[in-house]
Amino acid sequence: MEGLPVVLGSSATGILVSLALSRAGVEHILIGTDDPPAPVPRLGESIIDTSSPELWRLYGHEFADGFHYKNHIAYLNGNFSALCHLASPLRTQKRISKFAHPDGRKTRYPWFGEALFHLDRIKFDRAAYLKARAQKECHFVVARVTRVEFDAATDRVTRLELDKGAAIERPRYVFDSTGFASPISKAANVKMSPLSVPQRVVWTHYRRDDLEANPPEWWRGGTNLMRLDREFDGIDAMSWLIPLGATLSVGLSVDQSSERSNDSDEDLMERLASAWRRRGVDYVSVFPQQQPIQQLRHSYFVRDRAYGGNWLLVGPTFITIWFPGSTGLWTVCAAAGMAHRLIENPELGKFYEKSMRQLTHFHRLLDHVAHGPIWKSSWQVYHFFGKGGSLIWSRIADYFRIRDDDYGWFRPSSWLLNSLELVGRKFPPFMVMFFVFALVRNRLDVHRERQGLPFPLYNRSIPFRLWNAIRWLPDFLWGLLPRRRRAATLTSG
Ligand SMILES: Cc1cc2nc3c(=O)[nH]c(=O)nc-3n(C[C@H](O)[C@H](O)[C@H](O)COP(=O)(O)OP(=O)(O)OC[C@H]3O[C@@H](n4cnc5c(N)ncnc54)[C@H](O)[C@@H]3O)c2cc1C
Structure with a gap:
């Protein structure tokens, strides 16, 4: 050999x-x-705008039962619940199967999130x-x-x-x-x-075998990320909640230098469940069967x-x-x-x-x-989504090159996408041009237990986006003042 x-x-x-x-x-x-x-x-x-269409294209036909819809990315951070709507939760099998031919052939890029999945x-x-x-x-x-x-x-x-x-x-x-x-x-x-800095990660799955197919809870439709903060949760950490049909993947990453990082796996998972519960997301009641906890110490x-x-x-x-x-x-x-x-x-x-x-x-x-x-402030929310969104362009440009096996210098589509990325990265408000305001629903929940409340029209992506487009400016202005000042005003009121 x-x-x-x-x-x-x-x-x-x-x-x-x-x-x-x-x-x-x-x-x-x-x-x-x-x-x-x-x-x-x-x-x-959780797979993204490049890995998801590619894995779906090549393996979706054969291993379809490993793929689950990813319709949104949500961030819960402080009193903000921001949900970026990526794809219709009601997209049909027929529509998504167009992007996964049995022979894995090249298809048009699924711009509307048809091929966005959890794996x-x-x-x-x-x-x-x-x-x-x-x-x-x-x-x-x-x-x-x-x-x-x-x-x-x-x-x-x-x-x-x-x-x-x-x-x-x-x-x-x-x-x-x-x-x-x-x-x-x-x-x-x-x-x-x-x-x-080095991280400690603990994670597991929760299951419920008899779960109905159409989830009533919005957080069962996409990737959910949450920043835990010391003042509210007793720990500074990042966490995820990723639904995979009858399974929910849940985890937390904490700095190894934090005083909580040597807590037992069970204590950290319990603290995490409680943090989500206090925000109105009681996943243990929906998915009661906890699987073995995993843990990892690593660095990026x-x-x-x-x-x-x-x-x-x-x-x-x-x-x-x-x-x-x-x-x-x-x-x-x-x-x-x-x-x-x-x-x-x-x-x-x-x-x-x-x-x-x-x-x-x-x-x-x-x-x-x-x-x-x-x-x-809502400024931080839109700044994050604007800048994060702009980074997608160059990723997709590179994905197209690899998929098309074209690494030559003459590639106008790459020039265009890379230029969009550069402008958006340097000046995130530029992403307004690409309807970030319609995709992102930014809610200021003064009481955090309201963060799990439904996002109206979640299942109807076009009305949802139209509603966002109408609501975004008032919501943006309402959340613009730094949160602490307004909390004081609200309390005294
Ligand atoms: C907290 C966290 C969350 C993540 N979330 C995501 C996500 O949402 N989406 C995403 O796309 N990615 C995510 N990732 C990254 C993802 O986990 C990995 O990219 C992915 O799982 C691929 O890793 P792996 O299983 O192939 O690698 P590893 O598990 O690192 O596999 C390495 C392999 O090499 C073998 N090996 C080691 N040494 C030798 C040797 N000397 N000879 C032969 N074999 C050897 C090992 O046995 C093992 O099989 C996440 C990572 C972390 C840490």
């Missing part, structure tokens, strides 16, 4: 690269574990693992890499030693999909820069380089940014989409590296939400 491309790691990252190589007819070696990914609650269930990683990772192993182009080797020989002069990996005494000589190309461990980074002496980081003479650091092996960005699987899909071209032309790694490094802008924005002051 000398001279073949090699994929290291058989979790989702390596599996998606292996499947992409098989699709392109490229014979390769996949090094991993003999067991499929364990059926425990996994991270990476059931327990189902998807297992199905994808079994599929990858079954491909004739994939030589699966059950092993771990223990040593890498590297030629610094040519910047190439020359030999991979495996734990069972075997070795792979002169691999043609190596896709390192091992995440933080990254034996290739170590061999190539690639440095890692932390992007923010980016490495100095993503590629070399015959290697690539795939997705989270190169960069991992704040989870509310939900970008993990995008970094993987981008590498998988480029995989067969990188083998022929390793210099294309430059495009990959540049594209992924752009995510640090998003990370900084999210880090400010996690560590900065809680939102006290």
Whole structure:
């Protein structure tokens, strides 16, 4: 098997690269574990404007039961409940199936969120693992890499030693999909820069087997993010609530330096349930069956380089940014989409590296939400959504290039999308041009227990957006004054 491309790691990252190589007819070696990914609650269930259409296009037809509608992104921060409406909750199967042909062919981009989903990683990772192993182009080797020989002069990996005494000589190309461990980074002496302070994450799933299909609660329709604050919750942390049909994924991330970070898993999950309950979202009463709690200590980081003479650091092996960005699987899909071209032309790694490094802008924005002051004015809400929204353009531009296999200089659509991103990032109010005011419903809930209250017209996306367009200015002005001043006024009134 000398001279073949090699994929290291058989979790989702390596599996998606292996499947992409098989699709392109490229014979390769996949090094991993003999067991499929364990059926425990996994991270990476919310997917975005690039990873979601791509995964749906390629796997939606075959693994449809792993995909669940994602209609919104909501942020609860301070007294604000801001809901960005992305897609119609009532979109039909017929409409979404247009974006997932049995042959995975290219389709038009689903601009109206038709192909926005949450991904059931327990189902998807297992199905994808079994599929990858079954491909004739994939030589699966059950092993771990223990040593890498590297030629610094040519910047190439020359030999991979495996734990069972075997070795792979002169691999043609190596896709390192091992995440933080990254034996290739170590061999190539690639440095890692932390992007923010170390985190402890605890998370689990809650289930209810007999749940009705059409949820009455708005928070069961999309990705919900919440900033916990010390004054109100006794802890500073970021949390998520991601519905996957009869399952609800719930988690919290806290600075490892915080005095609460060494609390037990159970205490942190209980504190989290109570924080959501105090905001009117009592998920335990809807999903009573708690699954085993998982935990992780980690840091967000980016490495100095993503590629070399015959290697690539795939997705989270190169960069991992704040989870509310939900970008993990995008970094993987981008590498998988480029995989067969990188083998022929390793210099294309430059495009990959540049594209992924752009995510640090998003990370900084999210880090400010996690560590900065809680939102006290509607200005902060719209500033966040305006700036976050502008970052979508360049992501989509890069996605189109990868999907179309076009890395040439003449690409007017990329120029346009990248220019929109630049202007929106420097001057977020510019995003008004793109109807952010109609997409975002920004509610100032003076009493936080009202934050879980319904958003009228949620299920009717066009009337909902029209109503937002009418309401946004009064809501914006009402929330503009810093919250504390108005609270004092309200109390004295
Ligand atoms: C809190 C949090 C929330 C997240 N939320 C999202 C989200 O909503 N959306 C999203 O897209 N992403 C999200 N992510 C990122 C997401 O979890 C990952 O991008 C995604 O799960 C892919 O990781 P993985 O399972 O492939 O990697 P890992 O679990 O890191 O897999 C690495 C693999 O490499 C193998 N390995 C290690 N060393 C060796 C070796 N020497 N030889 C061979 N194999 C080896 C391991 O056994 C393992 O199988 C989140 C991340 C965090 C931390």
